[in-house]
Amino acid sequence: MSRIAFIGLGIMGSPMAGHLVRAGHEVTGFDLGEDALARLRAAGGASAGGVAEAVKGAEVVITMLPADPQVEAVLPEILGNAESGALYIDFSTITPQTSQKVAREGAARGLRVLDAPVSGGEKGAIDGVLSIMVGGAPEDFEAATPVFEAIGRTFKLVGPAGAGQYVKAANQLVVGGTYALVAEAIVLMEAAGVDAAAGLDVLAGGLAASRILDIKRESMLARDFRPGFRIDLHHKDMGIILDAARGAEVAIPMGALTAQLIAAARAQGHGGLDHSALLKVTESLSGRDS
Template sequence: MTERVGFIGLGIMGRGMAANLLKAGFDLTVWNRTSGRADELVAQGANLAASPAELAAQCQVIISCVSDTPDVHALLLGDVLTSAQPGSLVIDMSTISPQGARVCAEALAARGIAFLDAPVSGGSEGAAKGTLSIMVGGATEDVERARPYFEAMGKTITHVGRVGDGQTVKLVNQILVVGTMLSVSEALVFAQASGVDLERTLAAVSGGAAGSWTLTNRGPQCIKRDWRPGFTIDLQQKDLRLVLQAADQIGVPMLGTGMIFQLYRTLQADGLGEEGNHALIKALERLAGVEVGGL
């Protein structure tokens, strides 16, 4: 029997992910708090639910992609918990605390509902292209049940361990992302102050040992001063808060990540929270008295 798939949360990431499920031919029902964001998907053949409870009651697989741990708990421990049928599978693709994922799993399991935490990486570009990296925590049989849906949305699907482990691995990912973005920012400020051609500099270093996804995708945006978000500063800060909280619980120092969190905080204080997370470079520009690119 073909399962009906429900998708809740059509933000920067969710819209592309849901579109790829629809493109893959799945029977898709969607819901978003701002209903207008569903219009394009509905025009392409998706069903629109009137509420999360209606979606959960109608679908055997329920996927969520919302902002933070409290949002996931309000959704999954509310309408989804009370409306989903036993035997359903809930897949949360938000980035939340590992413990928050385990709370969801325990509550849903009490009603015979399976749960996976499956956060993603790859930015809005990866969501749109279906090339996301997906880090999955949960039981092997549930991961295999979900695999066709993951393969519609992502290119690299890794079962990393138990429920909650997906979130832990996503926090590892975010430590690496912001650390790399700091390096890219420092390098471009240095290049600008030194007077070398920025585009030629990127061409020279991108193919060598210094190359990275962040350099290739965000470096040109910084040079062009294009701050459109693949992932916003506000969302990045939420993830870094989760990193620092988890690190505090296990007693691990986060020297670089803590500093980057504070640099982003200065940008938030200036009202830049909706800009892309690559706008981290602005904090370094202010310290250096140098503005990168803009030509």
């Protein structure tokens, strides 16, 4: 088992670190929130007073942070204190360009770096069934397998450094578009006087089936938008998607429309809600605010 430093113990990182402890790894974590550190200690891990303290002596360094600025902020401390030969896995969703920069700078300091963004949301993290898309070297991917097995159900090497972030962009493109369409389906059925709950049950059993319908249809119907993944973060991800499409010189008209709907949700003050709150934007467009 490995000595693991885990930086970022938020909604996703906290249960992920807990799974690693239960798998037998020695986990030392750091987060700006004392409650997050207390949860890790309660799960059997240890807490550190800072990034440098956490990563010293670690065989595996993990970051699970909100966006590029946070990853770039901790990178100097990781590079300056991690052991040469350590495996650095960044589970954050950031731009491919930042992941490639982290890989270059890590390699220059003797670190083996993987970008490994995840999909599955808070429930997937809690249940240990995340889908993990990995960019990096094949031998480093193999070395990271025990970590991936502890927190995920599906994990694939999808290419070199930065490739994981491109696949995550594609994932968020599909997720955002699916939420938008499920929201429209709900508004349509309710406006027509249809039993929307029964209707979504039928949809979930046919060709329209999706993971989102499986786990979110009841909470969407109940207008329960407590965050598993916030609109603010999906708004950030849509920026990554549009930039990636521009760089690849491809058109994503549905993605651009979805980005506008998510931006509208944020502008309407829903940034702290779950991304299923796209339903509120759809209702607003039809004059059916809940």
